[in-house]
Amino acid sequence: xxTLERIRNRAGVLVSIVIGLxxxxxxLGDFLSSGGAFFNRSQMEIAEIAGNSISYExxxxxxxxxxxxxxxxxxxxxxxxxxxxxxREQVWQDLLRANILNxxxxxxxLSIHPDELFDMVQGRNIHPFIRQxxxxxxxxxxxxxxxxxxxxxxxxxxxxxxxxxxxxxEIQKDRLFSKYLTLIRKGLGVTSLQANKAFNExxxxxxxxxxxxxxxxxxxxxxxxxxxxxxxxxxxHTNDYKQTASRDIEYVVxxxxxxxxxVKDAEDWMKKAYxxxxxxxxxxxxxxxxxxSKFDSKYYKKSELPExxxxxxxxxxxxxxxxxxxxxxSFKVNRIIEFKMxxxxxxxxxxxxxxxxxxxxxxxxxxxxADSILxxxxxxGSWSKLAAKYSDDPGSKDKGxxxxxxxxxxxxxxxxxxxxxxxxxxxxxxxxxxxxxILQVTRRGKEFNKVQxxxxxxxxxxxxxxxxxxxxxxxxFAGNNRTYDKFVSAADESNYVRRVANxxxxxxxxxxxxxxxxxxxxxxxxxxxxxVSDVMQIGDSYIxxxxxxxxxxxxxxxxxxxxxxxxxxxxxxxxxxxxxxTKEAMSGKADINALAQELGLAVASAENVSLSSLTVxxxxxxxxxxxxxxxxxxxQLTGPxxxxxxxxxxxxxxxxxxxxDATMEKTRIxxxxxxxxxxxxxxxxxxxxxxxxxxYNFY
Numbered sequence: 001x002x003t004l005e006r007i008r009n010r011a012g013v014l015v016s017i018v019i020g021l022x023x024x025x026x027x028l029g030d031f032l033s034s035g036g037a038f039f040n041r042s043q044m045e046i047a048e049i050a051g052n053s054i055s056y057e058x059x060x061x062x063x064x065x066x067x068x069x070x071x072x073x074x075x076x077x078x079x080x081x082x083x084x085x086x087x088r089e090q091v092w093q094d095l096l097r098a099n100i101l102n103x104x105x106x107x108x109x110l111s112i113h114p115d116e117l118f119d120m121v122q123g124r125n126i127h128p129f130i131r132q133x134x135x136x137x138x139x140x141x142x143x144x145x146x147x148x149x150x151x152x153x154x155x156x157x158x159x160x161x162x163x164x165x166x167x168x169x170e171i172q173k174d175r176l177f178s179k180y181l182t183l184i185r186k187g188l189g190v191t192s193l194q195a196n197k198a199f200n201e202x203x204x205x206x207x208x209x210x211x212x213x214x215x216x217x218x219x220x221x222x223x224x225x226x227x228x229x230x231x232x233x234x235x236x237h238t239n240d241y242k243q244t245a246s247r248d249i250e251y252v253v254x255x256x257x258x259x260x261x262x263v264k265d266a267e268d269w270m271k272k273a274y275x276x277x278x279x280x281x282x283x284x285x286x287x288x289x290x291x292x293s294k295f296d297s298k299y300y301k302k303s304e305l306p307e308x309x310x311x312x313x314x315x316x317x318x319x320x321x322x323x324x325x326x327x328x329x330s331f332k333v334n335r336i337i338e339f340k341m342x343x344x345x346x347x348x349x350x351x352x353x354x355x356x357x358x359x360x361x362x363x364x365x366x367x368x369x370a371d372s373i374l375x376x377x378x379x380x381g382s383w384s385k386l387a388a389k390y391s392d393d394p395g396s397k398d399k400g401x402x403x404x405x406x407x408x409x410x411x412x413x414x415x416x417x418x419x420x421x422x423x424x425x426x427x428x429x430x431x432x433x434x435x436x437x438i439l440q441v442t443r444r445g446k447e448f449n450k451v452q453x454x455x456x457x458x459x460x461x462x463x464x465x466x467x468x469x470x471x472x473x474x475x476x477f478a479g480n481n482r483t484y485d486k487f488v489s490a491a492d493e494s495n496y497v498r499r500v501a502n503x504x505x506x507x508x509x510x511x512x513x514x515x516x517x518x519x520x521x522x523x524x525x526x527x528x529x530x531x532v533s534d535v536m537q538i539g540d541s542y543i544x545x546x547x548x549x550x551x552x553x554x555x556x557x558x559x560x561x562x563x564x565x566x567x568x569x570x571x572x573x574x575x576x577x578x579x580x581x582t583k584e585a586m587s588g589k590a591d592i593n594a595l596a597q598e599l600g601l602a603v604a605s606a607e608n609v610s611l612s613s614l615t616v617x618x619x620x621x622x623x624x625x626x627x628x629x630x631x632x633x634x635x636q637l638t639g640p641x642x643x644x645x646x647x648x649x650x651x652x653x654x655x656x657x658x659x660x661d662a663t664m665e666k667t668r669i670x671x672x673x674x675x676x677x678x679x680x681x682x683x684x685x686x687x688x689x690x691x692x693x694x695x696y697n698f699y
Contacts (some may be wrong), residue, residue, distance in 0.1 A: 024657050048692040049099040062091045067167055074160055077358070085509075088699065100685045107473035112172045116260055122147055127171045184681050188673045189479045195666035201611040202665070203658040208609075208629050209592050211601045212619055212643070212649035213582065223573035225566060230427065233569040234558050241556040241565075247524040248502045249551035251533075252491050254474040254542040257468045258329070266460045269329040271322050273456060278321045283335045283454040292330070292459040297417055298409055299342050299450035309334065313451050325690055329460045337452040339420075343445035344408060348381060348419050349401040354392040370436035374429055377438060393437065405445075415439070420537075474535045474542035484530045487546045502549075506696035515539030518699075525696055578647040582640040590637050592651045604651075620645045630655075 035286035047054040066087045070079060079087070105111070120127040126142050135142045154160045180440035234241070258266075273290060280286045287295045302310045312322055314334060322334040351373055355366040373386055408420055412483045418439055430437045431452075462470075481490045491498050501511045504521050511517040518536050524547055525535070533545045551560065558565060585598050596603050606617050611630050616622040624645040632638045632652045639649030 020628045031228065032597055046694050046698055047095070047390050049101070049693075050689040052099045053097075054095060057264075059091060059095070059695075059698075062094070063088055066091060069162070072162060073629065074550035075354075080409075087693075092695070096686065096689075096691070097173070097177070097682075099691050101180065102585060104180060104685070105176055108180070108183065110176055112175055114461060117172065120175065121168075122276060127175070129167060129171050129174070132169065132509060139433050163247070165356075167483040181678060181681065185674055185677050188670070189676065190666050190669045190673070192666070196662055198612070199662040200657075200663040203660045204611050205608045205656045205658065206611070206626075206629055206652060207605070207607045207654045207656075208632075208650045208652045209605050210616070210619070210625070210648055211592065211599065211603060212594050212646045212648050213578045213599065214646035215571050215578075215645075218577060220570060220575045223570065225570050225573055227568045229573070230562070230565055231558070233572060234561075234565045235567075237568070238555050239242070241561050243551050243556045244320070245525075246551045247504045247518070247521075247547060247552045248500070249504065249524050249545045249653060250487070250500055250548055251520070251543050251545035252474075252477065252496045252498060254470050254477075254544070256462050256467055256470050256542065258460045258462050258541050259469075262463050262466055263460050265463065266331050266458045267324070267326075270333065270456070274321075274324060274333060277333060277335065277456050283337060288456045291455070291457050292677070293455065293457045295454060297413060299338075299452045301344075301418070301448050301450055305451075309453070313453060314449075314548055331458045332458070333456050335454045335456075337454050339449060339451050341447040342408070342420055343447050344449045345405050346419050346441050347404050347405045348439060348441045350393070350403060350415075350440070351383075351387050351391045351401050351438040352393040352394070353390065353438075367431075367436050368406070370429060370438060374427060374438050377427055377440075383440075402440055405443075471535065471542055474544055478535050478544040480582045480628050482532050484532065484546045484548065487544075494698060506693065507699075514541075514543070519544075520545060527563055563638060575642045575647060579640045579642065582647055582649060584655065585650065586637065586639070592637055592649065595637065608656075619643070619648075622648070625650070 016296065043107045044056050046059045063084075067079060069083070070083060071077065119125050121130055130147070131142055134147050150160070151164070154164055176593055233296070277290075283298075284295050291572045302314050304310075305313060308325075309322075312320075316336060318336050318338060320336045324331055324333050325329055326332075351370075353360040353366045353370040353373070369390070373381075373390055376386065377383065387397050387399075389399055391648035393401070396403055402548050406419075406654055408416060410416070411419065412432045412434075414432045415437060416428055418428050419441055422428050422439070422441055424441055424444055426440065428439045430439050430481050477490060477494075477496075481487045489500065490496075499513070504511070504524055506521075506525055508521050509516075509518050511520065514520070515538060519536055520533075520538060520543060522531050523536070527547045529547055529550045531547050533543070535545075536543045536545070549560075560653060564614070582599070585595060585691065588600075589595050604618055606619075609616065609626060609629075613626060614621050614623045616625055619625070622645065625641055625648050628638065628641050629650055629652055632650075634652050634654065637649065639647075639653055641650075
């Protein structure tokens, strides 16, 4: 078991890497309570990947499995929301890879032979995961005897076995993908023709003079865009209007803020408690039982306290009680507990004995072991040997348990109190959330006069009456305005601020200014355009929202992108107008300066423009202009050319080819392909897998 504890800290790192690939999901609501039998199989489908249906039950089972592993490796009894988000995202990534890559592996006959697995675990080609968990952090060398010992004793500890099976599974997944990726990379090559073309584009530079008539210079009234023009442009350019599913909403916030009565109630409570707090014989216990914040056992220097408190504290005596004062959203009163000469930092060493489980027997066994080690140390036992052999703190056990110097407040409260209040050299047994520590302070820093203060706090919070009033206000607004038009009219009439959240994706979890608005986003995907929501509580506010825009996956309908299509169609008409105008002006002219004079334009120069570039100096991104200029004859007036920002006419003044190495260009392109393969191969497979992600229905 000590072997497992030795690597537990590193195991946490590996699990974090495996589990923390990305964020996406959210806590399951009241879905199950609504009666699972009511839903058919398709409604219980959380995704479809490469034609394979993934059920919510299967997905959640994998989430539960990963949650168990995370708790096991981290010694946590519960996980926070951020950890659960990472776990759900890792499960999603695992399902993607399994459903997309496994077919590829089978087609190619890729697998892991038992001998190959042994070689990666104990042989000559140790896998990086094994090296990370069992390697010396200084040298990177792996102690194979340590691994062998771990495997021999694995069956004695269920945790160790679960951990090892998890590790083997991750190693095999990584190895299979590595094999697949190697095959892809071996198939990537760069031909001499391709390398020479890219090389020439990079080393060839052109210089040209140009005129540009921008589209902005043409008033909209000069050209006419018909409905037919708009429709024709849209049909030709539909691929420009591909979109992902998203939603736009407007919403009104009704903050649940304390009323004047709530402020008075909090102040009255403090006034009633003041006498008891001032006279109690145990102010620490009184704070623990009655305060809205826990007792702070730390001792503070004068410079560490707010000015108003420090002046009061260091000019009074033990037992002194301050006046009631307001601090933000709280009323507070302080009482001086004790003054002490204490250091800012100490140097200490310890030996940690962690219980091998959460049962009373496990804790008793750990304490008995710690007591035994403490007695040996009292009889002049060797700290370094005992720490190396028994301590469950991997960060200090090989240093004789030395923790180095640390400031007050850095350690957990029990350990901190013992370290800063114990005598120099005293051996202490301290119990914390991590287990039992044999602690000895070996050096103390410079001491200062410090004070310990008990603070009684009463937070100013909205009462149930206040909360009901705010809810009724929000409910009346939502109930009386069930359409978007009424929503807008009523909000503006009441001077409510209509906030906007645009382009909300199905699995988004954030809206600026709102605390955990997941339910609001889920509502947006259940509602129809123009719907107004019921009242939702988001953090410390009630929210009423209206769905203002719905975008589905695929090609955006013309109505939705009409403004952009009209703008582009108008630009096309302006381009036609400018091209015809320029052709007329160019008739009989061969000199760009003469043309400039007739058009009333200034000649601009573009110098050292690479053929692989996209940008014309002072004109913007204009690949078409660069492309035409690169094949033009020197000194010839060329154009008109339709660009992104206007219509161009130019004269190539020179073309220069710089020196370079085409072989190096071939190597550069090959390296670029190799580096892109890791990401782009899987992305290409995902694109062809027709993934339908419905996680937003469940989380």
